[in-house]
Amino acid sequence: MIEYITSVIIEMTPMRFFRLFFDIYLVWIVFYMLLNLIKLNVRTFQLLKGMIFVAIFYMLSQQLQLGALSELMGELMRFGVLVVFIIFQPEIRGALEQIGISAVKGTNKNNKLSIVDTLSNSVDYLSKRRIGALIVIEKEIKLDEFISSSTVMDSILSFELLNTIFVPTTPLHDGAVIIRNGSIYCAAAYLPLTTREDISKELGTRHRAAIGASEISDGIFLIVSEETGTMSIVRHGRITRFENIEEFKEALNSYTS
Secondary structure, eight states, X not given: OHHHHHHHHHHOOHHHHHHHHHHHHHHHHHHHHHHHHHHHBHHHHHHHHHHHHHHHHHHHHHHTTOHHHHHHHHHHHHHHHHHHHHHTHHHHHHHHHHHHHHHHHOXXXXXXXXXXXXXXXXXXXXXXXXXXXXXXXXXXXXXXXXXXXXXXXXXXXXXXXXXXXXXXXXTTOSSEEEEETTEEEEEEEOOOOOOOSSSOTTOOHHHHHHHHHHTSOOOEEEEEXXXXXXXXXXXXXXXXXXXXXXXXXXXXXXXXX
């Protein structure tokens, strides 16, 4: 076997070698996109587990010669890819858009610093006036399944717009604002509350929603308490409170870097 592979490599022309390398590279890109799609959305991961379950049932039914079950599982597998594209069309489109944005823009350190400044200034403003707020900075795992009832804005992130959204008399103040790719993607998004028993009774709905959503995503959740004006950051189910804006900004900058 090793001698055969060696002979093939020796006989391979530079053009054939380039084609082989390019072919493998394209296959790697396809697998990378598929893995990214699975990672970007919680529902996608759940569907993948369902497809694995169907595949296992299909193999077992063939081994045990269960004709009816084998035929049913076979049909599910044949139409599974089409069903995935139909159900997850928004997620697939979002993944492709993310890849395109990353390819065109790349990583812009100045843009990240600008986002941190804007969010910190807004949180400071809201905190001093005790205006409750919940802001989510999305990262790799998207929260699309929880924002179907939200108001999509896709607006430029600004201090003025962000503060206006959370004014109690405005229609969009209740719920979370989601920051995606440096822009305000949507407002009035309702996130799942945590079911943990060890959460302090002092924490309100915003804090429980931030903790609950952070348990299933890698986003950064910023909270301003309506009762006390306290600023908090939640990541991976853990909450950190801040008494002054300098500490808050320093922590936010480290989390987004």
